[in-house]
Amino acid sequence: MNGVDYKMKNYDVIVIGFGKAGKTLAAKLANQGKKVALIEENTKMYGGTCINIGCIPTKTLIHAAEKGLSFDEAMQDKTAVVERLRAKNFAMLDAHVDIFVAHASFVDNKVIAIQVGDEIEHLHAEIIIINTGAVSNVLPIDGLTSAKFVYDSTGIQHLDKLPQRLGIIGGGNIGLEFASLYASMGVDVSVFEAGSTILGRYEEVARTLAKEYMEQSGITFYLNASITRVDNEDDTVVVHANNNAYSFDALLYATGRKPNTQGLGLENTSIELTERGAIKVDEHCQTTVKNVFAVGDVNGGLQFTYISLDDFRVVFNYLNGNGQYTLSQRKNVPNTVFIQPPLSMVGLSEEQAKAQQLPYATKELLVANMPRAHVNGDLRGVFKVVVNKDTKEILGATLLGSQSHELINLITMAMDNHIPYTYLATQLFTHPTMSENFNDVFSF
């Protein structure tokens, strides 16, 4: 820039991207009296990925399918929920924050350019928060981007009719959740996974059962799949893998998501990237430029909404003169794959405890032995826990079964607070509940 730009607007804080961390920081800092601008490039993304194209629409569809709704009814439910939350998110910020609908890019370390109509405006702030999320990875498979009926996780949420045969490239969380969802709606689903296993991070007993349940629901797995080409034949999309051809009405590629830094103008700044293309941050989520922070998926951390929210805590804490809560103080991070039944995990698996040479013990309990499972009419699953025999601490838990996405948070709380497993073994739980089974599974 040459001297002072006459269209320059000054803010205390600029947030780029309407994600979980960004919107929460914008709201909290504005409440503290700061002048805050938030820039979001897509009017259909107020509230970010989670609300519009991630957690909320996918889980609404899964819930609708579990209730037995038709595809059209499930899609209507999903649209209604997303539109309601998107509007709520916009209204919550709009009262306190200047929201710009534009693509933001850095002009220098402290100045952001946005295009508003035909004009470029420049915004300046001492504190800038980058919360631009992640985008789908596209593998270099011949025809993947040019063939018809091929979708990423966003596109597949806008199908106007239920496919009869769905192919999915990628057996990770997102691929498996869509596989489980569509299979529950009666679709013939095939998952192509390059690795020799799915759910490899989870306890073997749980991942073996989970795979069996998915197969029983109509999902076919092609492991060690090597896809050479994707093309169309008549009204189908064809996947060429391991010298065979497989035809589908729709194909989803779910092969990971990468930090979204494209078009951000980082080359005009001193902000550095990691080897994997994420924005490099320190313990306070601060980039290599002082007072420029990167939060959520774009900084290369675990891609969960609750991690983005926790990044907010780290930055908010730092900006309020108390940098005591940092990334290294983050405690146990639980996770759930929302297949049917859901698979959840926190802490170490037995294999990891063994590798660390800890004095561990394990216990397993089949869901079929749990009274509440009989009430629910769903006997599928297993709970497995790993404990330290000496310290009595819980080292980890893997829960496959109905409500595991809720139960895992209870175990995380015990682990974070060093509550010994012996406490859960004798704690009073209401009955009949799934959580009461912690009495048994933690009895050694």
Ligand SMILES: Cc1cc2nc3c(=O)[nH]c(=O)nc-3n(C[C@H](O)[C@H](O)[C@H](O)COP(=O)(O)OP(=O)(O)OC[C@H]3O[C@@H](n4cnc5c(N)ncnc54)[C@H](O)[C@@H]3O)c2cc1C
């Ligand atoms: C299908 C799917 C299912 C998922 N399910 C779960 C789940 O069940 N549980 C869970 O915890 N997580 C889930 N996730 C992950 C979760 O959605 C993300 O980790 C979370 O939303 C993190 O978001 P964020 O804060 O990084 O930013 P995001 O919410 O991704 O927001 C980034 C925003 O920045 C905007 N933007 C980008 N570049 C620019 C620019 N240059 N200028 C202006 N605006 C810009 C984008 O339009 C977007 O709105 C899922 C993700 C997907 C895709």
